Amino acid sequence: MFLKAERVNILGITVDAYSMQETVEQIRQAVEGQVPIRVVTANPEMIYASDRDQRLKKLINSAEVVTADGIGVVWAARRLGTPIRERVTGIDLIQAVFPVAATRKWRLFFLGGNPGVAELAANQVVSKHPGIVWDTGNGYFSSEEEPQVLEKIRRFQPDILLVGLGAPRQEYWIAEHPGLAYVSVGVGGSFDALAGVVIRAPKRIQELHVEWLYRLWKEPRRWQRQSVLPRFVLKVLWQRLRRQTP
Numbered sequence: 118m119f120l121k122a123e124r125v126n127i128l129g130i131t132v133d134a135y136s137m138q139e140t141v142e143q144i145r146q147a148v149e150g151q152v153p154i155r156v157v158t159a160n161p162e163m164i165y166a167s168d169r170d171q172r173l174k175k176l177i178n179s180a181e182v183v184t185a186d187g188i189g190v191v192w193a194a195r196r197l198g199t200p201i202r203e204r205v206t207g208i209d210l211i212q213a214v215f216p217v218a219a220t221r222k223w224r225l226f227f228l229g230g231n232p233g234v235a236e237l238a239a240n241q242v243v244s245k246h247p248g249i250v251w252d253t254g255n256g257y258f259s260s261e262e263e264p265q266v267l268e269k270i271r272r273f274q275p276d277i278l279l280v281g282l283g284a285p286r287q288e289y290w291i292a293e294h295p296g297l298a299y300v301s302v303g304v305g306g307s308f309d310a311l312a313g314v315v316i317r318a319p320k321r322i323q324e325l326h327v328e329w330l331y332r333l334w335k336e337p338r339r340w341q342r343q344s345v346l347p348r349f350v351l352k353v354l355w356q357r358l359r360r361q362t363p
């Protein structure tokens with residue numbers, strides 16, 4: 118039933134060469150066909166980490182859809198011989214899903230972020246896309262509180278579960294709780310951006326593919342995380358070289 122994309126192996130992670138529109142189409146088919154899928158938007162940090170973490174690698178590779186989250190992954194795919202047309206980040210993906218969800222009156226559950234942030238995000242979304250039915254939960258619950266969170270989600274019966282607990286925790290959480298929605302997707306800090314708690318880089322900066330630089334400037338503590346990028350690049354070049362050497 119699913120349109121199969123070409124896949125590219127990047128440091129052992131198989132990334133689907135889907136465009137944004139094709140990814141949204143996968144999500145539409147999953148909801149309408151009632152076939153549950155997990156969507157991982159794989160960024161360089163995650164791919165790099167999974168190179169040393171077999172459990173994480175298995176988890177990502179077992180997702181039905183793995184998209185190229187970031188220009189670093191798009192670059193790697195091209196280097197490795199399977200071009201991917203564009204990046205499909207968590208925030209951009211859900212923004213592309215909202216209009217489809219609104220016309221079809223899908224049920225969306227926003228889980229994650231500080232108390233109040235998911236509500237703020239959902240309110241913003243629904244004011245622009247009326248028709249979406251929604252509920253929320255904050256991302257700071259203890260293991261004792263988790264059964265209540267799960268109960269709230271089950272009662273709501275979402276078509277799509279957006280999980281913003283940060284990577285890779287959200288990916289583990291989704292895999293550990295199957296059957297909550299037709300589509301479960303890890304969205305990192307997207308609710309903060311939707312709620313306006315964190316301001317995204319101006320459009321022009323996004324188009325120049327240097328949003329990561331903007332985030333670094335705004336949140337210098339990300340330096341540690343982004344220092345993975347040059348190491349990711351080197352590993353990809355090494356992978357390419359090894360493939361070419363007979």
Ligand code: UDP
Nearest residue numbers: 229230231256257281282283284305306309
């Ligand atoms: N978060 C959460 N519960 C936690 C830890 C983090 O809900 O226990 C949220 C946090 O509030 C933020 C998001 O997860 O909204 C992580 O954002 P970040 O930008 O670090 O993630 P990324 O998009 O890089 O995966």
